[in-house]
Amino acid sequence: MSRVEYARAADFFDAVRRAALDAERVTRRLAQMEAREGVRAQGYEAQGRGTRSDVNGTDATVGRMDWEVRVAARREGDYRLIDSACEVIYGNDQTGMGGIASLLGSAAADAVWWRFCGAAQWREVAQRVEMSERWCREQVAAAMDVCDAYGMEAMRRGLGVACG
16 A cells, blocks of 8 residues: 655644544444434335335435445545554554654553544543643644654654564
């Protein structure tokens, strides 16, 4: 898989946040469409002779399936970008023994994850990592500086892990 290069870590993580928001939006929309299908499929209205084209919600189901196929590649791209960010945050083996986690600690890494991969607002980031919003903002900024200093690929490979 070829990776898109970004000028700065902040640019990369902003793209990750947009991808996380997009993936969540697609997931929510699919759930709404499926719920609407269920309501239509459960309808008890009279089933008279054929002027109604969507007797059991099949038009809604077909519409959802068509839309799901159209957005599948975009959604997969969103998840690939998020996975790539996780490698930068926790190292390529995702153990927390590399990347941002190894250099700034697990709480800082988790703040980066919640802000970008979880697309959380700062208040939620602070609640999730049990630190102040100010601390979270400072650690995320420090993480961007570290990524820029060492390079994204070095972070992904697990920079900070002692090799024996």
